[in-house]
Amino acid sequence: xxxxxxAPAGAAGTPGAAxxxxxxxxxxxxxxxxxxxxxxxxxxIDLPAGGVVSIIGPNGAGKSTFLSMVARLLPSDGGRxxxxxxxxxxxxxxVMARRLGILRQDNHLAVRLTVRDxxxxxxxxxTKGRTTAEDRAHVDAALEYLELTxxxxxxxxxxxxxxxxxxxxxxxxAQDTDYVLLDEPLNNLDLKHARAMMALARRAADDLGxxxxxxxxxxxxxxxxxxxxxxxxDGRVVAHGSPQEVITTEVLTEVYEVDxxxxxxxxxxxxxYYT
Amino acid sequence: MAAATVAARAxxxxxxxxxxxxxxxxxxxxxxAAGAVVSLLVGAGDVSPGALLAGDPHAWELVRxxxxxxxxxxxxxxxxxxxxxxxxxxxxxxxxxEPSTIGTTESASLGLLAVxxxxxxxxxxxxxxxxxLAAVLGTLLFLGVLRAVPIRSVVTxxxxxxxxxxxxxxxxxxxxxxxxxxxxLSAWLTGDFSGVMEGRYELLWLVxxxxxxxxxxxxxxxxxxxxxxxxxxxxxGYRGVMALGLAVVxxxxxxxxxTVGALPFLGLVVPNVVSMLVGDNLRRSLPWVAVLGAAxxxxxDVVGRLVIRPYEIPIGVVMGVVGAAVFLWLLLxxxxxxx
Numbered sequence: 001x002x003x004x005x006x007a008p009a010g011a012a013g014t015p016g017a018a019x020x021x022x023x024x025x026x027x028x029x030x031x032x033x034x035x036x037x038x039x040x041x042x043x044x045i046d047l048p049a050g051g052v053v054s055i056i057g058p059n060g061a062g063k064s065t066f067l068s069m070v071a072r073l074l075p076s077d078g079g080r081x082x083x084x085x086x087x088x089x090x091x092x093x094x095v096m097a098r099r100l101g102i103l104r105q106d107n108h109l110a111v112r113l114t115v116r117d118x119x120x121x122x123x124x125x126x127t128k129g130r131t132t133a134e135d136r137a138h139v140d141a142a143l144e145y146l147e148l149t150x151x152x153x154x155x156x157x158x159x160x161x162x163x164x165x166x167x168x169x170x171x172x173x174a175q176d177t178d179y180v181l182l183d184e185p186l187n188n189l190d191l192k193h194a195r196a197m198m199a200l201a202r203r204a205a206d207d208l209g210x211x212x213x214x215x216x217x218x219x220x221x222x223x224x225x226x227x228x229x230x231x232x233x234d235g236r237v238v239a240h241g242s243p244q245e246v247i248t249t250e251v252l253t254e255v256y257e258v259d260x261x262x263x264x265x266x267x268x269x270x271x272x273y274y275t
Numbered sequence: 276m277a278a279a280t281v282a283a284r285a286x287x288x289x290x291x292x293x294x295x296x297x298x299x300x301x302x303x304x305x306x307x308a309a310g311a312v313v314s315l316l317v318g319a320g321d322v323s324p325g326a327l328l329a330g331d332p333h334a335w336e337l338v339r340x341x342x343x344x345x346x347x348x349x350x351x352x353x354x355x356x357x358x359x360x361x362x363x364x365x366x367x368x369x370x371x372x373e374p375s376t377i378g379t380t381e382s383a384s385l386g387l388l389a390v391x392x393x394x395x396x397x398x399x400x401x402x403x404x405x406x407x408l409a410a411v412l413g414t415l416l417f418l419g420v421l422r423a424v425p426i427r428s429v430v431t432x433x434x435x436x437x438x439x440x441x442x443x444x445x446x447x448x449x450x451x452x453x454x455x456x457x458x459x460l461s462a463w464l465t466g467d468f469s470g471v472m473e474g475r476y477e478l479l480w481l482v483x484x485x486x487x488x489x490x491x492x493x494x495x496x497x498x499x500x501x502x503x504x505x506x507x508x509x510x511x512g513y514r515g516v517m518a519l520g521l522a523v524v525x526x527x528x529x530x531x532x533x534t535v536g537a538l539p540f541l542g543l544v545v546p547n548v549v550s551m552l553v554g555d556n557l558r559r560s561l562p563w564v565a566v567l568g569a570a571x572x573x574x575x576d577v578v579g580r581l582v583i584r585p586y587e588i589p590i591g592v593v594m595g596v597v598g599a600a601v602f603l604w605l606l607l608x609x610x611x612x613x614x
Contacts, residue, residue, distance in 0.1 A: 071507075071508060072507060073504045073507055073508065092510075093507065093510040093511065093512060094510035094511075095510070096510060097508065097509050097510025097511075098510070101508065102508050104504055104505075104508075109501055109502070110368040110369065110370070110500060110501075110502075111365070111368075111497060111500040111501055111554075111555035111556075112550050112551075112554045112555040113497075113554055113555060113556055114554060114556070117554070117556045121494075121497070121498060121501070121505075121509065122509075124494065124498060124509040124510070124511070125509055125510045128494075129492075129493075129494035129495075129558070155554060175509075
């Protein structure tokens with residue numbers, strides 16, 4: 001399944017109209033301010049369900065803030081986010097929790113849990129604490145996917161940063177939601193595990209029909225593994241489309257303010273900006 | 276070979292499971308049972324197992340009126356105070372808070388003092404209600420101050436609490452001094468089970484029941500302990516759990532204060548030790564917190580009864596010494612190496 005480059009945001013229809021339940025994440029004029037600083041500036045975008053979407057952009061572009069508002073962890077100061085037809089801020093928390101899961105950037109926990117405990121809590125929206133055999137199967141599968149089966153009884157504070165990162169991803173995976181939001185999932189991961197993480201996102205989208213939205217710093221991972229790339233800068237969406245459309249010298253140079261050259265290697269677009 | 280070593284290491288550092296957990300449980304319960312039996316037999320009056328077996332009516336009377344209520348009160352108050360501590364730690368997401376380090380205990384005693392001064396005719400339930408309300412307000416004040424403090428290191432949080440507790444405590448001391456209630460206040464702030472008798476401790480059953488409620492919704496408290504974002508992401512009603520937690524902590528603090536007096540550091544020491552042993556998944560750790568809390572209080576009380584026989588040292592003093600030592604150790608202990 002390959003998602004087509006989505007329509008421009010303006011075509012999403014009039015806000016508030018009783019449209020049929022489109023399977024999508026739709027942002028309508030979403031804004032976040034801290035004092036006078038506008039971190040996310042009137043973002044409107046429509047991300048149809050399915051496929052892997054990557055949000056790229058420099059530090060402070062508002063990527064994580066935007067993702068947090070989609071995940072209703074942060075209230076927006078204007079506009080709204082609609083997931084499958086429901087305003088995330090107005091829908092019951094447990095309903096949203098079965099539809100949308102998020103991996104946050106900062107995963108420090110004050111509580112001491114084992115890997116398996118943590119991943120099992122991913123099932124909370126479904127179980128409310130009473131785990132069934134089905135839940136345990138989900139947990140086992142998530143642990144297996146992230147190669148954590150051998151570490152499942154270890155405490156999180158005894159793991160390396162990368163192992164911990166994978167444990168939190170496993171938790172989101174166990175939540176088994178249609179939409180999986182990953183804020184910088186490659187943090188702390190080495191080459192092998194970073195690649196495995198993107199392959200996992202791909203597999204979740206292709207085999208399980210999930211919609212994976214990631215915030216990535218590595219434009220080449222975004223280029224090679226995504227169906228849709230969204231480039232942000234200064235709180236605004238600068239470009240939005242397929243990797244072919246967004247991973248270009250013009251867009252990346254404008255977004256990151258460095259000279260970028262694009263090379264086509266084995267049919268994939270790779271950005272070079274190291275020298 | 277290498278794989279086997281890794282597996283062995285993993286097993287050694289993993290959370291206790293299976294036979295080892297059963298063994299730990301058996302040990303904990305045995306300790307508790309032994310403590311309870313000793314507590315029934317030790318004290319100023321003579322109660323020997325022989326006399327009890329022989330059916331000595333005087334010995335049985337003593338057990339029924341004094342020793343049994345005292346032992347039950349120790350178990351209930353110990354378990355409840357330790358559980359209130361762990362609940363508070365989950366709500367604040369800090370290991371070093373408990374009702375007596377954040378002003379909850381002081382607020383409860385201030386409320387109770389106010390009732391004693393201005394509404395002495397109020398029933399016991401009414402007094403407890405006012406004390407609990409004051410405890411809630413004091414805790415909310417703490418949470419509010421915490422939100423306003425810009426730098427929140429692990430240690431500032433309990434420091435803010437201790438200062439706040441000092442202020443509220445000073446206010447209570449002033450009132451008590453003016454109305455000649457220093458003795459009453461001191462009895463509330465220093466745990467002492469020597470006055471526990473039939474008819475004077477039964478409110479503690481309420482606190483025991485609340486501890487059970489906490490266990491029934493243990494998962495919610497664990498999720499709240501993982502932070503607001505995680506709670507939201509998992510669809511948990513954060514505010515509801517906060518409110519329930521505050522209510523449990525406030526009511527149990529004020530009931531313990533009224534019936535037996537505050538048990539300092541208990542809610543701090545026990546949850547931290549349990550966290551090191553079995554982690555913080557409350558579904559698993561809460562029974563441990565309750566059992567160890569009860570056991571520690573039992574042991575400290577029995578020690579207090581034995582040290583200067585036939586007189587007694589109040590348990591608050593013993594606990595203060597033991598608790599402060601363990602607390603210091605916890606603070607100074609090298610932080611676990613996180614790679």
